[in-house]
Amino acid sequence: MRLNRRQAISSAAALSASASIATQSLLAAETPDFKFKYVLASCMYGYNNVWEIVPEVARTGAAAIDLWPKIHGSQREQVDEIGVETFSNFIKRWQVELGCITQYKLGPFALEDEMRLARKLGCKLIVTGARGPRGLKGGELKSAVTEFIEKMKPHVALAEETGVTIAIENHDSNLMESVDSIKWFHELSQSNNLKIAFAPYHLPQDSMLLAQLIRDTGSSIAMFYAWQHGKGALDSLSSEDQHLQMPGRGELDFKPIVEALKEISYDGWTEIFMHPGKRGTPIQESIQGVTYEINRSRDYLESCLKATEKTSPKQLASGEGKPNMSDTNQEKQAIVRGDFNQLNPREAYVILNQGTEPPGPGGYTMTKDPGTYICRQCNAALYQSDDKFESHCGWPSFDDEIENAVTRRPDPDGLRVEIICSNCDGHLGHVFQGEGFTQKNTRHCVNSISMRFIKKGDDIPPMIVKIEK
Numbered sequence: 001m002r003l004n005r006r007q008a009i010s011s012a013a014a015l016s017a018s019a020s021i022a023t024q025s026l027l028a029a030e031t032p033d034f035k036f037k038y039v040l041a042s043c044m045y046g047y048n049n050v051w052e053i054v055p056e057v058a059r060t061g062a063a064a065i066d067l068w069p070k071i072h073g074s075q076r077e078q079v080d081e082i083g084v085e086t087f088s089n090f091i092k093r094w095q096v097e098l099g100c101i102t103q104y105k106l107g108p109f110a111l112e113d114e115m116r117l118a119r120k121l122g123c124k125l126i127v128t129g130a131r132g133p134r135g136l137k138g139g140e141l142k143s144a145v146t147e148f149i150e151k152m153k154p155h156v157a158l159a160e161e162t163g164v165t166i167a168i169e170n171h172d173s174n175l176m177e178s179v180d181s182i183k184w185f186h187e188l189s190q191s192n193n194l195k196i197a198f199a200p201y202h203l204p205q206d207s208m209l210l211a212q213l214i215r216d217t218g219s220s221i222a223m224f225y226a227w228q229h230g231k232g233a234l235d236s237l238s239s240e241d242q243h244l245q246m247p248g249r250g251e252l253d254f255k256p257i258v259e260a261l262k263e264i265s266y267d268g269w270t271e272i273f274m275h276p277g278k279r280g281t282p283i284q285e286s287i288q289g290v291t292y293e294i295n296r297s298r299d300y301l302e303s304c305l306k307a308t309e310k311t312s313p314k315q316l317a318s319g320e321g322k323p324n325m326s327d328t329n330q331e332k333q334a335i336v337r338g339d340f341n342q343l344n345p346r347e348a349y350v351i352l353n354q355g356t357e358p359p360g361p362g363g364y365t366m367t368k369d370p371g372t373y374i375c376r377q378c379n380a381a382l383y384q385s386d387d388k389f390e391s392h393c394g395w396p397s398f399d400d401e402i403e404n405a406v407t408r409r410p411d412p413d414g415l416r417v418e419i420i421c422s423n424c425d426g427h428l429g430h431v432f433q434g435e436g437f438t439q440k441n442t443r444h445c446v447n448s449i450s451m452r453f454i455k456k457g458d459d460i461p462p463m464i465v466k467i468e469k
């Protein structure tokens with residue numbers, strides 16, 4: 001038997017898996033709550049503009065975007081057109097991470113430039129396909145996987161240098177097509193920068209088998225596609241049949257898979273995914289439709305995760321890991337999806353209709369306490385008290401904004417520059433340059449009513465990103 005060693009490894013894994021089930025309730029109290037780290041595949045929106053897709057990241061519960069090139073998406077090419085720096089600033093403003101760049105076209109041996117670009121954009125993962133013949137088994141398969149990993153060595157060396165991980169997707173079209181190929185790859189790959197992008201779509205649609213494969217090879221998985229085969233991704237299928245690839249729509253039971261991911265404390269990305277029959281088109285007609293479809297699958301995955309909690313009551317007792325706001329207060333504001341704060345008529349007059357409240361010492365004009373000024377409508381952090389100064393103009397004045405929080409646009413009066421909240425477009429006031437009040441020579445003249453002041457040390461509420469209805 002050629003597979004003896006692997007079988008031994010896999011039965012050892014099975015043993016430790018059952019042991020871990022037995023001790024699960026004991027461990028649960030100490031184990032941090034498992035959460036999916038979602039990344040949004042840009043190609044789910046076809047060739048739509050990357051400007052329109054980035055705001056959808058938070059709306060799909062994701063923290064990051066995966067840029068896909070043609071033919072599936074065109075957003076990777078769009079970044080070249082708009083410029084790396086502009087793109088980088090844009091995703092920062094939306095608090096979106098570049099989680100992954102997908103690059104099948106370049107293949108595993110031509111990723112040098114892409115790795116350097118990834119490093120520039122703070123992206124730590126590139127997904128591509130393997131090379132090599134299909135249909136191999138046993139020793140032949142092992143030799144071919146060994147050879148492939150050997151060929152990857154110089155590329156992996158650059159990956160290590162640039163801090164990028166190359167993840168190879170298992171795929172029907174090459175060497176990495178089978179359960180065994182994934183097991184060999186896991187066993188033979190020596191580098192943390194060479195991993196697997198795990199695609200159930202290309203594997204037997206058997207949830208217990210897939211769950212076991214995750215337990216056996218999980219530490220090598222850097223990307224999990226929440227994606228099933230359904231009836232395939234053919235153009236000849238009705239759109240309803242194409243959507244059977246989405247979790248919760250097709251027949252594959254994701255519960256055992258989710259349970260396995262939780263059990264190994266999987267900490268890579270999860271990408272809810274499908275291919276539309278006609279590549280390069282959005283999976284639903286409108287941007288909102290695509291987001292809705294993804295959220296439908298996400299709700300299903302979260303319900304699978306919830307179901308695993310029933311087996312470990314202590315975990316429930318220990319409390320659901322609520323985001324700890326005091327951690328995010330300083331660095332990064334949390335984001336929630338939902339409706340904006342309700343505005344009273346006076347607030348709506350200023351914030352929605354570009355009104356101006358009367359000048360005077362009221363509101364926050366004289367406030368000097370340390371803290372943060374957030375947007376009244378969406379809670380986005382706008383200004384720090386350190387940048388506030390006394391201008392005697394009758395409105396709160398700041399000489400700087402929190403990075404990317406405030407957008408400038410020409411005022412309809414043709415003279416002034418209007419400032420609006422970058423997240424919700426709510427009217428804030430105007431910005432003036434060259435008045436010489438402070439060294440920065442800038443005065444944001446802001447309506448008190450457009451803001452809310454949060455004292456230093458108090459929790460800043462999460463920024464609300466609106467769900468389009």
Ligand SMILES: [Zn+2]
Nearest residue numbers: 375378421424
């Ligand atoms: Zn706002």
